[in-house]
Amino acid sequence: MDLYIKDKVGFRMPAHDKEKRCVTCKEIYHLHMFRENKTCNVCVRKDKRKKYRSAHPKEIGARAILKIALKSGHLIKQPCEKCGAISNVDGHHPDYEKPLDIIWLCRAHHMQEHSRLKLLSDGNA
Ligand SMILES: [Zn+2]
Ligand SMILES: [Zn+2]
Ligand SMILES: [Zn+2]
Numbered sequence: 001m002d003l004y005i006k007d008k009v010g011f012r013m014p015a016h017d018k019e020k021r022c023v024t025c026k027e028i029y030h031l032h033m034f035r036e037n038k039t040c041n042v043c044v045r046k047d048k049r050k051k052y053r054s055a056h057p058k059e060i061g062a063r064a065i066l067k068i069a070l071k072s073g074h075l076i077k078q079p080c081e082k083c084g085a086i087s088n089v090d091g092h093h094p095d096y097e098k099p100l101d102i103i104w105l106c107r108a109h110h111m112q113e114h115s116r117l118k119l120l121s122d123g124n125a
Contacts (some may be wrong), residue, residue, distance in 0.1 A: 080106035
C-alpha cells in the first residue's frame with residue numbers, strides 16, 4: 001500500500017505532468033491555465049469576449065463611438081460622479097441607444113452600478 005502511494009506521488013511530480021494541451025488552440029500550458037476543462041484560460045477568455053460581443057452588440061457599438069469621441073476631443077473624461085476619483089474613470093452608458101450620453105464613474109463605482117442594474121433587470125425578469 002505504501003509503495004503504491006509513493007508511486008502515485010512520484011508519478012505526479014514530473015514537470016510534464018503539470019502541463020496539458022488545450023483542445024482549442026493546441027498550445028501546451030501549465031495546468032494552472034486550465035480550470036477543470038480541456039480549454040486553456042486564454043481560449044476561455046477569448047470565447048467569453050466573443051459571446052459577450054454577440055450578446056451585447058449595442059453596448060459594444062456605444063463603447064466604440066465613445067472611444068472615437070474621446071480620441072477626437074468631442075468628449076473629455078470627467079472625474080467619477082460618485083466619489084470624484086480621476087484615475088481609472090470609465091464612461092458608463094445609462095442608455096446604449098445614446099452612445100454620447102455618458103456618466104463618468106471610477107472602476108469601483110462603475111462595477112457597483114452594473115451590479116445594481118443587473119439586480120434590477122434580474123428582479124424584473
Ligand atoms: Zn487554448
Ligand atoms: Zn467612484
Ligand atoms: Zn457601464
